[in-house]
Amino acid sequence: MNVLLLVIPIALALGTLGLFAFLWALRSGQYDDIEGAEYRVLHDD
Template sequence: MTVLLLVIPIALALGTLGLAAFLWALRSGQYDDIEGAEYRVLNDD
């Protein structure tokens, strides 16, 4: 039972960190051009 006192806060912290990273990626425009990437791979510069 004492292990839960350690594991639950760590899991909550990692979940919050993942959510913060996802929200940062949304706000910085990482997901704006979804279809452009598939065409950029085919271009041979």
């Protein structure tokens, strides 16, 4: 039972950290050009 007092806050902190990382990636434009990546692979520079 004492382990839950340690594990639950750690899980909540990691979940919050993951949410903030996703929101940062969303705001910085990481997901803007999803279709362009598949065509860039085919181009030989």
